[in-house]
Amino acid sequence: MSKENKPPKRKTATWRIVFRWMIPLFLFLSLIGGMMVGYVVLGKEEMSEVFQLETWEHVMDLIFAP
Template identity: 40%
Template sequence: MDTNANATKTAKKKKKASSTKPANSTLKILRFFLVPVLCIIALYVGVLIGYVALGGESASDVLNVQTWKHLIDLIFADR
């Protein structure tokens, strides 16, 4: 009786382990791509809030290259 219960537990563990392998790999892939994308979105939202809400400038200037060149020139002017 005890042997039958152990065999059933082992079969359930094998079935559970085999069903979670694709799920684990899918989660790893999602984390690999999702985390950087969410970081980029957070960076953009932070820059947008800082530039528009605090700076009082237009939102279209956030992605303008000249804006960032000017900012870098201001930061590194005396170096």
């Protein structure tokens, strides 16, 4: 086949898929890291409490208290 008869190469969508998943993944990891740093380092509390729902319910109650 000559160059004129070759079909154009399709760019693989693999990189687009990877980049579309990397951004939300990095945002999620930043959220978790920020929660851990803020609660453990700044708040001087135990890391096991970071992932308890009651902790964040209490924080939301403090923020939105009338």
